[in-house]
Amino acid sequence: MTHILGISCYFHDAAAALLRDGQLIAAVEEERFTRKKHDYEFPQHAIDFCLRLGGIRAADLDYVAFFEKPLLKFERLLLSSMQTFPKSHAVFREAMISWLGDKLWIKHLIEKRLGVPPAKILFSEHHLSHAASAFFCSPFKEAAILTVDGVGEWTTASLGMAQDTDIKLLKEIRFPHSVGLLYSAFTAFLGFEVNEGEYKVMGMAPFGTPRYVDKVHKLIRLGSDGSFELDMDYFSFHYSPDQTFNSRFEQLFGPPRDPKALFFTPASGYPSYFGEKPGNVAELGKENQHYADIAASIQAVTEEIMLKIAQQAYKETGQKRLCMAGGVALNSVANGKILKQTPFEELYIQPAAGDGGGAIGAALYAYHTILGKPRGFVMEHAYWGEEHGADEIEAFLKENGIHYERLENEDKLIERVVDRLQEGKVIGWSQGRFEWGPRALGHRSILADPRRAEMKDLVNVKIKFREPFRPFAPSVLAERVEDYFALPDAQKHFPARFMLYVVDVKEDKRDILPAITHVDGTGRLQTVRREQSPKYYRLIESFGEATGVPVVLNTSFNLKGEPIVNTPKEAFHTFAESGMDVLVLGNYVIEKPLESN
Numbered sequence: 001m002t003h004i005l006g007i008s009c010y011f012h013d014a015a016a017a018l019l020r021d022g023q024l025i026a027a028v029e030e031e032r033f034t035r036k037k038h039d040y041e042f043p044q045h046a047i048d049f050c051l052r053l054g055g056i057r058a059a060d061l062d063y064v065a066f067f068e069k070p071l072l073k074f075e076r077l078l079l080s081s082m083q084t085f086p087k088s089h090a091v092f093r094e095a096m097i098s099w100l101g102d103k104l105w106i107k108h109l110i111e112k113r114l115g116v117p118p119a120k121i122l123f124s125e126h127h128l129s130h131a132a133s134a135f136f137c138s139p140f141k142e143a144a145i146l147t148v149d150g151v152g153e154w155t156t157a158s159l160g161m162a163q164d165t166d167i168k169l170l171k172e173i174r175f176p177h178s179v180g181l182l183y184s185a186f187t188a189f190l191g192f193e194v195n196e197g198e199y200k201v202m203g204m205a206p207f208g209t210p211r212y213v214d215k216v217h218k219l220i221r222l223g224s225d226g227s228f229e230l231d232m233d234y235f236s237f238h239y240s241p242d243q244t245f246n247s248r249f250e251q252l253f254g255p256p257r258d259p260k261a262l263f264f265t266p267a268s269g270y271p272s273y274f275g276e277k278p279g280n281v282a283e284l285g286k287e288n289q290h291y292a293d294i295a296a297s298i299q300a301v302t303e304e305i306m307l308k309i310a311q312q313a314y315k316e317t318g319q320k321r322l323c324m325a326g327g328v329a330l331n332s333v334a335n336g337k338i339l340k341q342t343p344f345e346e347l348y349i350q351p352a353a354g355d356g357g358g359a360i361g362a363a364l365y366a367y368h369t370i371l372g373k374p375r376g377f378v379m380e381h382a383y384w385g386e387e388h389g390a391d392e393i394e395a396f397l398k399e400n401g402i403h404y405e406r407l408e409n410e411d412k413l414i415e416r417v418v419d420r421l422q423e424g425k426v427i428g429w430s431q432g433r434f435e436w437g438p439r440a441l442g443h444r445s446i447l448a449d450p451r452r453a454e455m456k457d458l459v460n461v462k463i464k465f466r467e468p469f470r471p472f473a474p475s476v477l478a479e480r481v482e483d484y485f486a487l488p489d490a491q492k493h494f495p496a497r498f499m500l501y502v503v504d505v506k507e508d509k510r511d512i513l514p515a516i517t518h519v520d521g522t523g524r525l526q527t528v529r530r531e532q533s534p535k536y537y538r539l540i541e542s543f544g545e546a547t548g549v550p551v552v553l554n555t556s557f558n559l560k561g562e563p564i565v566n567t568p569k570e571a572f573h574t575f576a577e578s579g580m581d582v583l584v585l586g587n588y589v590i591e592k593p594l595e596s597n
């Protein structure tokens with residue numbers, strides 16, 4: 001048996017993954033254990049979990065694969081700060097302190113932490129890890145490849161071709177020219193946290209009109225072959241540790257948005273839960289409209305770039321299938337357009353498309369490409385995390401004197417949840433192994449009735465405490481997708497299983513599904529299949545039988561700013577501290593008002 005542990009860390013989203021003879025045993029992000037969102041430190045907890053689940057010790061590992069080459073990355077930091085010195089002195093100093101610590105000596109660190117000898121430690125390159133994380137998890141024998149992110153060692157985007165166990169990256173774009181960093185600059189400008197708020201920009205975009213596309217084009221020169229170059233006069237990420245855009249950028253787009261300002265537009269109206277209407281509501285609405293227009297413009301240009309690169313990938317490889325990874329591949333609106341507007345017939349996108357996914361990519365790259373072992377694994381689902389059994393759940397509930405019901409009969413359990421959903425209740429739903437990647441896919445989810453328009457506000461205000469402009473996602477039975485969404489042959493599309501496509505909600509169904517239909521008539525759907533998530537499937541199926549609509553509203557089981565829950569304890573606390581009505585942990589049901597035993 002060959003055991004390979006993949007690791008990614010020290011940038012964002014540290015993660016570990018364990019392969020046994022090329023089959024994935026476990027894959028988890030460190031944040032789920034440390035409860036530190038986007039934790040990037042050495043993923044000791046994630047590694048310990050993988051080894052525990054695999055029933056092995058670190059000494060049993062045949063190889064440890066790291067997702068990038070630290071020396072190359074250090075070289076990039078060093079060279080780019082030298083080119084921009086003295087402006088870069090702060091970034092230079094920070095890089096020196098942190099890189100001359102652990103980051104540069106990963107091999108030594110892995111040796112020290114895991115007791116694995118240096119000969120067993122392998123390194124992949126950042127974008128090769130992204131590429132491998134998509135292609136080697138896909139069912140495709142051959143495919144074109146696109147990886148697009150902020151930056152790896154030097155590469156920020158690559159175009160390649162893969163066949164069987166071989167991946168070749170044919171073209172690349174290098175730092176500082178980066179779609180990911182361009183998008184992040186707007187994320188910061190619009191008042192959101194970089195590497196976290198990109199989803200918010202995407203959610204805000206449909207409230208605006210892309211009237212600043214010409215201005216965005218001033219920042220980036222885009223070739224017809226999808227190549228691009230940023231005009232670095234507008235940016236500061238190449239010399240500053242905390243600023244991504246500079247004063248010239250502000251001259252072009254005006255002052256940045258106040259992160260604390262409430263977002264609403266004349267079209268969205270002023271939501272009641274913002275409290276009393278301020279006197280200058282019209283003026284504030286206009287101000288917000290300006291920012292929504294900027295969000296719409298950067299989203300439009302990003303889609304244009306992604307479409308051009310994808311078209312080029314098709315031209316160069318002639319493949320009908322495309323594999324994607326890298327943080328920008330989480331832009332589900334752009335993904336939906338690639339499927340619709342390029343000749344590619346099928347896409348596979350790694351669900352952990354960000355840097356966490358590099359852990360799986362590095363391990364698979366080592367197994368197939370370095371060791372030359374044949375393929376035999378397809379990532380059919382994203383349930384690779386920790387599971388908490390009935391004993392553990394019951395022990396927690398008893399220890400804490402929490403009143404519960406145990407519904408062993410699954411029909412009864414499902415019936416109860418369907419009843420509560422129909423009554424307009426909001427359900428915390430924790431089942432089986434938690435998800436790999438940033439999306440909750442029915443194992444650590446908050447569920448509600450998508451037919452009720454008020455659910456959008458209710459879940460935002462009472463439970464998620466998050467921005468009102470962000471849409472909620474629908475989970476829908478795979479066989480019934482085409483009744484509600486414009487996604488032909490929905491069953492064959494892997495990215496839809498991972499909530500990575502935004503598509504149109506059919507026009508005559510938008511009124512039926514108001515809580516999951518975004519302001520532009522789209523939805524970020526998740527297709528649910530019986531084989532991969534039988535219990536969640538049955539729940540949606542039963543909800544469909546009761547209401548005629550086999551769709552539920554699904555949002556991640558966490559409070560704003562916190563990682564998605566893992567354990568029964570975390571699920572219970574999130575439930576208790578929020579306005580959720582019912583908590584389902586495995587077959588245990590807890591309802592509010594809470595009573596003690």
Ligand SMILES: [Fe+2]
Nearest residue numbers: 149326327355
């Ligand atoms: Fe990356």
